[in-house]
Amino acid sequence: MIEDMKDLIELLDFLELDYELNSSRPGLQTKMGEHISYNSLDLPSEYFKKLSKQAFSINLVSKNESDDKLDTVYNPTFNIDKFGKKDFSRNYRMEFAA
Amino acid sequence: MLAYHGTGLSNYEEILKTQSFTFKKRNNHWLGNGVYFFIEDFNRAKRWAEGNRPNKNTVPVVIEADFSFESGELLDLDKSEDLDKVNSFARNFITILRQKKVEVRDIDEHEFQCKLLEAFIYRNKNYRAICRTMPSTGNPPIGPSKFIPVAKQLNIVDCTKINLSSLKLHNWN
Numbered sequence: 541m542i543e544d545m546k547d548l549i550e551l552l553d554f555l556e557l558d559y560e561l562n563s564s565r566p567g568l569q570t571k572m573g574e575h576i577s578y579n580s581l582d583l584p585s586e587y588f589k590k591l592s593k594q595a596f597s598i599n600l601v602s603k604n605e606s607d608d609k610l611d612t613v614y615n616p617t618f619n620i621d622k623f624g625k626k627d628f629s630r631n632y633r634m635e636f637a638a
Numbered sequence: 639m640l641a642y643h644g645t646g647l648s649n650y651e652e653i654l655k656t657q658s659f660t661f662k663k664r665n666n667h668w669l670g671n672g673v674y675f676f677i678e679d680f681n682r683a684k685r686w687a688e689g690n691r692p693n694k695n696t697v698p699v700v701i702e703a704d705f706s707f708e709s710g711e712l713l714d715l716d717k718s719e720d721l722d723k724v725n726s727f728a729r730n731f732i733t734i735l736r737q738k739k740v741e742v743r744d745i746d747e748h749e750f751q752c753k754l755l756e757a758f759i760y761r762n763k764n765y766r767a768i769c770r771t772m773p774s775t776g777n778p779p780i781g782p783s784k785f786i787p788v789a790k791q792l793n794i795v796d797c798t799k800i801n802l803s804s805l806k807l808h809n810w811n
Contacts, residue, residue: 541730542761548734552742554760555753563741570746578736583725587751588715591668591772 639705641675641792642808644687646696650807653701659797666748669715669768669793670755673800675703677769677790680808702806705792705799707767713759715770716790727758759795766796 542548552559568576582590653659663671676682680700687698714720731754735742745753759765771790794800 541727542734545738548738548740551731551757551760552740555757557745557753558743560741560743562739564739565741566736566739567741568745568747568750569741569743571744574746576747576750578732581732581747581750583728584715584751584754585721585725587747588721588770588772 639677639792641677641703641705642680642683643673643675643701643703644683644685644691645699645701646687646691646693647699647809648693648696649691650699650701653802653805657802659794659800659802661797665745666752667793668748668752669770669791670752670759670795672768672793672795673797675792675794677792679789682789684808684810697809697811699811700808702808703800704804705767705794710764711766711799713762713765713768715768723762724755724758727761728754731757766794766799768793768795 542551549561565575567578568581570576659673661671661673667674676686680702683700684698687700691698713724715724742750755768759768769790769792771788773788
């Protein structure tokens, strides 16, 4: 468990996070400018459950093969709604990332 | 347990030459940073090697390794007991972040969850590997059996756990 401020800072530094203490905007700020509050974060067990239901969100692999190569896109937050479903099933398959 | 790592032949040769297994750090490895294996599933590792090996100019291969873990060395996230430990750590970490009004920049929820696991391992150094089973859609999602295909992944966090002298190479090319 994290006991004090020294513990916290040591951990944040180890994780190589870009952080600010006593901020007026506590929470996560995504690269896209979205703010995620700590109250809305899932615990790991809930997050894994969510991932299980969205297996397709793990890895998107293009079916367009040439010279036995596959183009792979790692996309953990992939949203199928952003794709035309017909095009999606024709051009991609989904795989588990490692 | 037998576990399989899909990669390219040049990587395997580099491992033997340097006598070390290395990995590229990434913020979104979902079981944290480390060397990933498929547990008891050669075919998934083969498929991974064929489609995802880092260097496509070398032939795909699968490296077989045999692992055994002492009590407390493997964080098995398929077990509720281990999941509870990670949850408890996460609850404490998030509470402190909230109390200290910490803003973390350039990170999404998935990356944060990966960091949570890394933080847990950092604070619990007895763990040398993490495993978890997830559904996999590399095969048809539901076949005639109606079972959803799954893959059990093993992330070796501490590479000294890999016995280099006992690695077995599978090369089908």
